[in-house]
Amino acid sequence: MTGTTPLFGFDSAFLRKLEQVGLASRRPISGPSTGPRRSARHGSSAEFADYREYAPGDDVRRVDWNAYARLDRLFLRLFSAEEVATLTLFLDHSRSMEFGTPPKALAAARLAAVFSYIALFGHDHVAVAGWSDAVDQYLPPQSGTYAVTRVWRFIDALMRRPEGNTDFRSLGRGGPQRHRGGLAVVLSDFLTESDWRAGLLALQASGQEVVVVQVLAREEIDPDLRGDWELRDVETGVTLEVTGTTRLLRRYQDSLAEHLAALRDFCRAHRIAYLLISADESIEETLLSRLQLSGIVT
């Protein structure tokens, strides 16, 4: 990596750890070419998958003659195809991601950098889609460890330009980011009135295995808003007068917990991996273990 390559503050020891893990998928995924990942399409690679009865026209070289000797019936041996998967990072770069100290955009960018590094060192392809009102920034799938620089520059440039309002419906619209199969990691704060359920289901419908990473700022998790304030939504410009009292802050916490529970329950119901990250968390210390616990990396 050159001197102009953003390093996102990672040291070499952390990067070596990332090189030793790989992205996990809960079901076989299909990709554009052969690689280390299982494919849902049965092929000719060495990993046995299943049997089925012989039908006229099948390749007789795949008949299990030992089974025929025991059962007097013709069975065909089926193998999973080892394929390369495409990891698409859906990065929310709306204005709300600027919020927080440190900003959520920085935390999301670092997470995206981690995912891309793991994928590229795992011989997977990595594509990046920046979205807010629409998917307006797109880096086509990149492969090889040498692509890390390119991917990280793209991520860095993307998150330095927050704009627009979060609209999950944009994930359901057609576009180059909708690869058939593959792994889709959606990084967003999910603080939007747009229909995030529809957006996530649309990604699933396109055949992608979806991983949700929700990034919230510490100020959103535990707001320090005692006293009289006029709050202004950075995306919509809507203002709201509040008098920060213990009761109001308790109501806010309840509202936040309800929102998080709704997202978490939805993900669980639709076999979507879910991870909540606070923007002020130390990724180096906790991320890998949390990703492994969530079944996102192995």
Add this chain to the structure above:
Amino acid sequence: MTLLTPLAALLIVIAVPVVLMYVLRLRRPEREISSTLLWPRLVGDMQANAPWQRLRPSILLLLQLLAVLGLVVALARPALSRTETVSRDEIVILDESVSMQANDVGPSRFALAQSRARALATGLPAGSVMSVIGMGNQPQLAIVESSQRSNLVHAIDALAPDSRAPNVLGALTLASSLGRQGESTEAVVYTDHSGSLHALPTSMPFPVRVVRLGGERHDLGITSFSATGGQHTRAVLRLHNFGASRVHTDLQLFADGQLADDRPLDIAAGADDAETWDALPAGIHTLRAHLTVRDDMTSDKTAWAVIDSVQVRHVLLVSGGNYFLQTALSLEPGVSLRTTDSSTYTAAQASGSDVVVFDGYLPRALPATSVLLVNPPAGQEAGLRFGGERKGGPLAAVAAPPDVSTIMRYVDLADVHVARSRQVSLPSWMRPLALSGASPVIAAGQRGNFRAALVTFAVQESDWPLRVSFPVAIRNLMSYLAPATLVEPTGVTGGSSVTFVPPAGATQLTIEGPSGRTWKILPPFPPFADTTQPGIYTVRAAPVRATGALFASNTFSARGPDVPGPAQQTLGPPATTGSRSASSPLDISWTFSLAVVALLAAEWWVAFKR
């Protein structure tokens, strides 16, 4: 329920700003957040530009309004009217005279009287009420018909001895107005004046129990002290031995703080003595006399006197020649008279004069000092417009405001006639003192910081110089235009008042007491009565020349010797038994005060803890 201070109900207007705080939109600091998604929409308006907002129901507003209402009601002092049977009316009279300071009984007769009265108050039976009267020079009602023991004790403790003679008649008259004939009323007088209370000075409708405090007093006291100036300073001091035995003592006299005389005295029991000093040096300002003997009284052992000295007043007479006027002015004590011819008068000549008298002459500009215009020619100056002459006649004095009325004191104009006088239009600051027909002939007034007086006729063309009233009027005019003294009298008994005669132009008087405490007196310079501390007081006028004046305040024993009498004696009609119903208010403002505290606590909890 009644309100003891109903005017406090007007404070309900405080509720208006409280409501306004809810109607006026609060200017809040803006803060950006990532999303308003999670914030409850009910907490505020979505529009922040309008200065007013709709008054929404608010528990805080309700609590605050209730707190304001409770506060106003508490301040209005609501009281329940209760009727209770009063079985006994007690009226306690405490002698506040100077002799009650005697310490023949410890710690003093007055303290003992207070102690007895307190005991009476704390032991007041249920259903009884007590009133307390301080019998000083001005009898005062300390508390009226109270059954609250703490209030009674507080009122008794607030009384203090007076330096002046007690007004026994006034105190008993006040007591008689409180009592009710035929009811169980009794007055108790704690005093050491048993002699003067052998017979009641007024008809009392109830018995008066006189409790005599103190025993045989040993007291040699100064009863008066005065001094006069002149070529020699003379002083007279009078003493009286109030005790029953002969007293030997030294009498020391200090002149301006320096010991001037020390003479032994031997005064027989009950005897008066007068000590005089005839040849003290001139130029002394103050004298202090001190008796070295120690007895039951300490306050009458020292006395102060101020030597009366007449201030020199510089008077300039601008005249073409007026024998009568010049003679009258030159006879005035303390007046340093200069004369100049009106044809050679210049304004510079008036400099340094306390009074300039213009006789038959009107300068182009009046000097910046007090002036007396006599027989002015036609013309105008300082708002005064002099016209032609009119035929004179008899003079008649008219009522005048107090500040100028002293000019006509002891001046009888009934037999004074003038041949003719000058017609004059007086300015607003000048008041007429005498008229000839309908035209003012004598007038005076304050012109800024200076005074001016006017006589519109030539004294030579009247028979006034032949009357006694002429030199009296000239003396009064000089006293008004340039007062000879700043304070009168120069010696008072503690607690008595002095009056001021501030010089023309004075805007403030500063009084410094014996302890260094100062008072500032502003126009119209009311009498000063805060003279309870004995010693020398200094009075200075500002911004005029800083020639201060002095006066002395003393505590003199001014009554006869103690007459041995019974320790307790009941005078007046015999006691009656019975009871009466009295309606007394029960102040319940404290309940509202507690409610306000509770409401404020609830408001705090709602605002910050809920």
